[in-house]
Structure formats: structure tokens, C-alpha cells
Amino acid sequence: MGLGVLLISTLSVNAQEQGVSSLGTMNLTLDKAIDIALAENPTIRVADKDVELKKVADTGAWQSLLPTLDATLSFSHSIKVAEMKIGGNKIKFGQDGSSTATGALTMNLPVFAPAVYQNMKLTKEDILLAQEKARSSRLDLVNQVTKAYYSALLAQDSYGVMKKAYNTSKENFDVVNNKFKVGRVSEYDKISAEVQMRSMNSSLVSAQTGLNLAMLQLKVLMGVTANVDIAIDDSLNRYESTLVLPQANDGSLSLGNNSTLLQMDYNMQLLERTRKLLKTNFMPTVAIQLSGQYQSVSNTDWNIFGYSYSPSASVALAVNIPIFHADNWTKLKSNRLQISQLEDTRLDTERKLNMAMESYKQNMASTIAQVESNSEAVKQAGKAVQISGKRYEVGRGTILELNQSETALTQAELTYVQSIYDYLTNKADLDYTLGRETYLK
Numbered sequence: 001m002g003l004g005v006l007l008i009s010t011l012s013v014n015a016q017e018q019g020v021s022s023l024g025t026m027n028l029t030l031d032k033a034i035d036i037a038l039a040e041n042p043t044i045r046v047a048d049k050d051v052e053l054k055k056v057a058d059t060g061a062w063q064s065l066l067p068t069l070d071a072t073l074s075f076s077h078s079i080k081v082a083e084m085k086i087g088g089n090k091i092k093f094g095q096d097g098s099s100t101a102t103g104a105l106t107m108n109l110p111v112f113a114p115a116v117y118q119n120m121k122l123t124k125e126d127i128l129l130a131q132e133k134a135r136s137s138r139l140d141l142v143n144q145v146t147k148a149y150y151s152a153l154l155a156q157d158s159y160g161v162m163k164k165a166y167n168t169s170k171e172n173f174d175v176v177n178n179k180f181k182v183g184r185v186s187e188y189d190k191i192s193a194e195v196q197m198r199s200m201n202s203s204l205v206s207a208q209t210g211l212n213l214a215m216l217q218l219k220v221l222m223g224v225t226a227n228v229d230i231a232i233d234d235s236l237n238r239y240e241s242t243l244v245l246p247q248a249n250d251g252s253l254s255l256g257n258n259s260t261l262l263q264m265d266y267n268m269q270l271l272e273r274t275r276k277l278l279k280t281n282f283m284p285t286v287a288i289q290l291s292g293q294y295q296s297v298s299n300t301d302w303n304i305f306g307y308s309y310s311p312s313a314s315v316a317l318a319v320n321i322p323i324f325h326a327d328n329w330t331k332l333k334s335n336r337l338q339i340s341q342l343e344d345t346r347l348d349t350e351r352k353l354n355m356a357m358e359s360y361k362q363n364m365a366s367t368i369a370q371v372e373s374n375s376e377a378v379k380q381a382g383k384a385v386q387i388s389g390k391r392y393e394v395g396r397g398t399i400l401e402l403n404q405s406e407t408a409l410t411q412a413e414l415t416y417v418q419s420i421y422d423y424l425t426n427k428a429d430l431d432y433t434l435g436r437e438t439y440l441k
Contacts, residue, residue: 025229030149033222037145038138040223047134054130058123064116067109074102075304095298101307104293111317112286118277125273129266135437136259141221143432147425148218153236154421155214158414159207165410166200172402173197189399196403200410236420240375243368243423246361246430253361255353257435264346271342275335281328284321290314353433360430367423374416381409 038044081094110116176193179185215230224230246253255261291314296307322328388405391397431438 025231026224028149028218028230028232029234030146033149033218034142034145036224037141037222041141041221042223043137044134044141047130047137051127051130051134054123054127058120058127061116061120061123064119065110065113067107069105069107072102072104072106074100074104076100095300097300098297099299099302099304099307100295100297101299101304101309102293102295103309104291106289106291109288109290110285111288112284114280114283114285115277118273118280122270122273122277125266125269129263129270132259132262132266136263139259139432139435139437143428145218145221146428148214148221149232150236150421150424150428152211152214152218152232153234154417155207155211156232157236157417159204159211161410161413161417162200162204162207165406166197166204168406169193169197169200172406176399185399192399192403196406236417236424239420239424240371243364243371243420245365245368253357253434255350255357255434257437258353258433259435260349260353261346262435264342264349268339268342268346271335271339275332275339278328278331278335281325281331282322284319287318287320289316289318291316357430357433360426360433363426364423364430367419367426370419371416371423374412374419377412378409378416381405381412385409 077099078094078096080096081092081098083090083092085091173190173193173196176185176189180187180190216226219226219228219230292311293313294309294311296304296309299307384405385402388397388402392399392402
């Protein structure tokens with residue numbers, strides 16, 4: 001059962017503690033959205049299982065140094081045995097129609113196996129790579145959920161702005177329409193007010209659609225079913241005080257934790273370890289083999305339990321010395337090319353990441369300036385609406401001036417929340433590029 005469904009199922013027990021209302025609405029914060037996504041997203045579970053698989057492979061690597069024990073049971077019946085002629089005499093190797101039974105036990109113990117030693121180190125480094133890939137999956141999901149949360153806030157605030165603008169335009173239309181009925185204003189004023197109201201209504205419907213889509217995208221990333229309602233008691237203007245431009249000399253702007261570069265570094269270590277592993281193909285291997293068997297030959301009946309068996313045992317030291325294998329040199333050459341290729345790729349990636357990091361910084365700096373300017377623009381546009389409203393009431397202004405001032409206020413408020421959203425999304429991308437684990441537990 002998913003966490004979203006689990007939260008809904010416990011509403012009647014402890015709705016307040018779970019942050020879910022009795023109507024099935026989940027009250028959401030950014031931290032809670034990230035926690036639910038990390039718990040429910042399948043890609044995270046896949047990455048964690050990959051780490052477990054690498055750990056199993058590591059266990060299998062050192063087990064190659066343990067002795068192996070095999071048992072063999074065989075039974076053969078000779079119909080006609082082979083014979084050899086020497087100096088006119090025939091020598092038969094056994095007796096026709098006889099049976100042979102053998103039971104053997106063989107133990108092999110590696111004494112010197114350089115390939116196994118390198119493979120053990122290789123699997124440990126492979127675990128580090130798998131763990132970094134899992135961390136990368138979490139960072140990527142956090143980045144997506146964070147930006148989806150901010151998109152939902154933008155859509156929610158934009159809807160609030162459009163709803164306020166529509167309500168204002170409707171109030172203006174009601175006032176103008178009442179004045180028109182008693183002959184105090186012209187029909188042009190009534191039509192202009194009605195056009196403004198209908199235009200705001202159309203924008204309000206579009207804002208509602210955008211809000212629904214933003215919430216749906218957030219729920220998809222969280223792994224919450226579509227029939228679960230979510231509510232966000234948050235607003236972009238609350239983040240205005242947090243807009244800070246990071247300084248290059250504070251040590252935080254470093255790509256040392258960037259997951260892409262770290263994965264390349266781990267891949268480089270794997271390639272270096274693979275090179276050492278390939279070199280073991282030129283080295284000898286040593287193993288001890290201990291075997292023992294019971295054997296009974298030349299039996300004329302089929303009662304194997306009645307045969308007379310004789311034991312034998314042997315111990316052998318096997319040394320395998322490679323002399324010439326042409327493909328070993330080819331594999332080494334291919335490995336060197338892969339290392340060189342990865343070095344160039346890492347250099348290019350690092351340059352692009354530095355450029356992206358600088359771009360995010362510049363965007364954050366420009367949006368901070370825009371927020372300050374847009375905040376002041378909202379205040380001035382609000383004053384303009386008040387002034388134009390008073391002018392229209394006393395007959396000194398026109399309905400066109402009033403409509404224009406209200407449109408300007410709506411646009412200023414939308415631009416204001418958009419600038420805060422731009423800063424937050426750029427900051428989220430910067431955190432992801434730097435590999436910051438702010439929200440990872």
C-alpha cells in the first residue's frame with residue numbers, strides 16, 4: 001500500500017497528526033512532499049536494490065578463495081574390453097562383461113589467485129559507484145519535487161491574483177451597471193466594465209486549469225494517487241526574505257559533491273582496477289588439489305554393494321603459467337582507450353557544469369534585483385488603482401483609466417511572484433548541480 005493511500009486510511013484515527021483533514025485533503029509542505037516522494041518513488045527503490053546486488057557480488061568475490069569440494073559417483077559395464085597385440089601376444093585391458101564402480105571426492109584450494117584479489121577490490125569500488133548512483137537518484141527526485149512544489153505555489157498565487165482581479169472587475173461592473181441603469185454613466189462605460197470582467201473571468205479559468213495541472217504533476221512525483229487532494233498553505237511571497245546570492249568565497253560553490261563528476265571518478269577507479277585485473281592474465285595461478293576415491297573393477301555381477309573396493313588418494317600442486325594469449329594485449333589497449341575517453345568526457349562535463357553553475361548564479365542575482373523592483377511596482381500599481389478609482393467616482397477619470405490601472409496591478413503582482421519563482425527554481429538547480437543534500441535524510 002502506498003504512503004499516500006496509507007495516510008488517507010488513517011484519517012479517522014489521527015487526522016491532525018498526519019496533516020490530513022477529515023475530508024481526505026493532505027496538508028503539504030516542501031519537506032513533507034520530499035519525504036513522501038523519497039518513500040514512494042520506484043526509481044529510489046530500484047537504486048537501493050542495485051546497491052544490495054553489488055554487495056552480494058562482493059560476497060561472491062571473496063568466496064572464490066574458499067576451497068571447493070566435489071563428489072563423483074560412476075558405474076560402468078564393459079561389454080567387450082580393448083586389447084593390444086605385442087609380439088604376437090594379445091593383452092586385454094580387463095574382462096569382458098565386467099563392471100567397475102568408483103566413488104571419488106575432490107577438493108580444490110586456490111593458493112595464489114591474483115585475478116580473485118583484484119576482483120574483490122573491483123566489487124568494493126563497484127559498490128561505491130552504485131551508492132553514488134542511488135544518491136544521484138535521490139538528488140534528482142528532490143530537485144524535481146522541489147521545482148514542482150514551487151510551480152504549484154506559482155500556480156496557486158497566480159490563481160489568487162486572478163481571482164482578486166476578477167472580483168474587483170466584477171464589483172466595478174456591478175457599480176457601473178447600476179449607474180448606467182439610472183443614467184449616470186454612458187453605455188460605453190458599462191460595456192468596457194463588462195469586457196474587463198469577462199476578460200478577467202477567462203484568465204481566472206486558465207489560472208484554475210494551470211493550478212490543477214501543477215498539483216497533478218506534484219502528486220505524480222510524490223507517488224500519491226490522483227484521487228487524494230492536497231492543499232498547500234504556503235505562498236511565494238513568504239520566500240522573499242530568503243533571497244540571498246551565494247558568494248564565491250564562502251566555499252559552498254564547489255563541484256566536489258556533484259554526482260555526475262563523482263560517478264565519473266568512480267568509473268575511472270573501476271577502469272584502473274580493471275586494468276590491474278587484466279594484467280593478472282599474464283601472471284601464474286597456483287592451486288592445491290586433494291582427491292581420494294574408492295574403486296572396484298572386474299566385477300561379474302550387478303550387486304555394487306557386494307563389490308570389493310580399494311581406496312586411493314593423491315595430492316597435486318597445479319601451477320598454471322600463461323605463455324601467449326594475443327587477446328590479453330588487445331583488452332589492455334581497449335582499457336587504456338576507455339580511460340583516455342573518460343578523462344576527456346570528465347573535463348568537458350566539468351566545464352559545462354561550471355558554466356551552468358555560473359548561469360544559475362547570474363539568474364539568481366538578476367531575479368533578486370527584479371523582486372525588489374517588482375515589489376515596489378506592486379505598491380505603486382496599487383496606489384494607481386486607488387487614485388483612478390477615486391477619479392472615476394468624482395467624474396475626473398474614465399473607465400479606460402480604471403481598467404488600465406487594474407490590469408497594470410494584476411500584471412505587476414503576477415510578475416512579482418514569477419520573479420520569486422525564478423529565483424527559487426534557479427536555486428534548486430544550483431543545489432542539484434552542487435550535489436547539496438539539504439533535504440536528504
